[in-house]
Amino acid sequence: MSEEILTKDKIHVKAFNTLIAYQKGLELVDMIYDVTLNFPKFETYELGSQLRRATTSIVGNLAEGKSQLYTKKEFSFYNNSLGSCGEVECWLEVSLRRKYITKEQYIDLNNRTIEIKKLLIAYLNKLSGK
Template identity: 40%
Template sequence: MREPAKSFQDLIVWQKAHAFVLAIYSFTQSFPKHELYGLTSQLRRAAISIPANIAEGFRKQSANDKARFLNISEGSLEESRYYLILAKDLKYISSEQYQTAWNQSEEVGRLLNGYRSSVLKNKGGQNA
């Protein structure tokens, strides 16, 4: 059995979400300059919200509070996915970049869903 997480950084779901953000930052650097305050900003903001809400929810004491922040992360993940589709359709990213980011997003989504389910099942023990 794994040792309970001492901080949000110990959570695999946070680690994968953070890696997703780093990937988003990497490929949005090549977006057109006229998108700096448009798609670039929106995609980065949505992606950042995923691990940020995992971190914020980590110290919440009740299962419902934790689950609410994880659900916000899930919403931000879906928003990020839409922006990925848009970036691909606008040809701002290659098919390979899109597929890599999409695969990362699916992994984060599975982990988020599992973590939220565990929190609710275990009624929010601090390290659930």
């Protein structure tokens, strides 16, 4: 998909799926969905749901931010995505402490989340002119 989409009003909307953080976020979503399948049944609508929703919020906010016409709104959605990364890190730690995931799974998933955070910070710095 191209970087920009030209609408009939000559307004340019950027394609969100070109963002590396979005692509890596989708990979993380798939992995989180897979790992939460093994959570205890009673956690299906508790911790598992929280972890899935936080992870999908990362990519959802990236898509919504990249689709904005105004830089301030784009910045705000990217910042929300960054916050969701922090939430994912929290729920991963709880999952590890409850022994729902292994130490290896925790390290892999947490490192992937940190990688997305670094990309988001770079996007935010670029948008703010730093």
